[in-house]
Amino acid sequence: MDRSYWEKIAPDYNEEIFDVLQQDKKGYIKKAIHKFASPKASVIDIGCAIGKWLPVLSPAFKKVMAVDISAKNLTIAKKNFPQLQNVEYKRADMSSGTSSFSGFDMALCVNAILTDSLKKRIHFFSNIRKSLKKGGHLVLVVPSLESWLLTRIIQNQWKIDKRLFNTSLSEGEAKKRYAGIQQGNVEIDNVATKHYLGEELELLLSKEGFEVIQKQKINYDWHTEFIQPPHWLKEPRPWDWMVVARKIK
Numbered sequence: 001m002d003r004s005y006w007e008k009i010a011p012d013y014n015e016e017i018f019d020v021l022q023q024d025k026k027g028y029i030k031k032a033i034h035k036f037a038s039p040k041a042s043v044i045d046i047g048c049a050i051g052k053w054l055p056v057l058s059p060a061f062k063k064v065m066a067v068d069i070s071a072k073n074l075t076i077a078k079k080n081f082p083q084l085q086n087v088e089y090k091r092a093d094m095s096s097g098t099s100s101f102s103g104f105d106m107a108l109c110v111n112a113i114l115t116d117s118l119k120k121r122i123h124f125f126s127n128i129r130k131s132l133k134k135g136g137h138l139v140l141v142v143p144s145l146e147s148w149l150l151t152r153i154i155q156n157q158w159k160i161d162k163r164l165f166n167t168s169l170s171e172g173e174a175k176k177r178y179a180g181i182q183q184g185n186v187e188i189d190n191v192a193t194k195h196y197l198g199e200e201l202e203l204l205l206s207k208e209g210f211e212v213i214q215k216q217k218i219n220y221d222w223h224t225e226f227i228q229p230p231h232w233l234k235e236p237r238p239w240d241w242m243v244v245a246r247k248i249k
């Protein structure tokens with residue numbers, strides 16, 4: 001999942017990429033953002049893509065920095081929201097060894113730390129920390145590994161969307177995926193994508209100098225996982241993890 005992957009997806013972003021803002025029906029992420037919003041505060045939207053969160057952030061903060069690895073995504077974001085005057089756009093790779101961002105009061109990062117490379121993720125988390133001032137807050141959303149597994153268990157037991165979950169793989173591919181799954185890297189549309197355990201996230205953030213102040217599920221409908229979910233399948237629902245954390249070091 002490098003820059004070329006995201007540049008390629010950009011023209012069809014809306015069709016290809018899951019819309020967390022739309023699907024968070026209870027608005028938990030918006031509520032978390034508004035807890036730290038202020039007309040005096042600055043916010044950095046890390047992995048902003050085509051700018052879906054910008055209309056939420058722009059009126060609530062003094063200054064918004066919209067950052068993405070994809071130049072095409074940023075061009076679309078700028079075109080989508082010319083009326084948002086306090087937004088600055090910057091192309092940057094947050095998984096590289098260096099970052100020029102610092103001093104923000106809040107960072108929002110929604111489903112952007114997805115790379116299967118541990119080295120890149122270590123840089124990514126470290127760069128997020130550097131972007132915040134001490135006492136600043138992070139609102140982070142990532143895919144849940146528990147939810148991914150629950151989906152497969154339910155699919156197998158009740159034979160849901162059987163053809164789509166065809167598991168016949170070559171030996172080489174099966175070996176690769178077996179190694180990947182043990183690190184939380186599982187395939188989404190045939191691309192190895194990092195998914196996180198709740199406890200893993202808490203540990204990662206505390207090692208990075210954050211205090212976790214809220215961790216919760218952002219629940220979705222089963223139609224986001226299955227074409228034809230059984231009518232009885234309601235709870236538990238699939239989810240992403242949202243963590244709210246304060247930079248303490």
Ligand SMILES: C[S@@+](CC[C@H](N)C(=O)[O-])C[C@H]1O[C@@H](n2cnc3c(N)ncnc32)[C@H](O)[C@@H]1O
Nearest residue numbers: 006047048049052068069070093094095110112
């Ligand atoms: C799944 S999209 C989520 C977009 C947006 N946060 C949202 O919720 O609508 C992930 C975004 O993260 C960006 N991204 C991935 N890796 C990145 C990196 N290393 N540095 C900056 N942005 C990155 C991608 O280009 C893509 O736009």
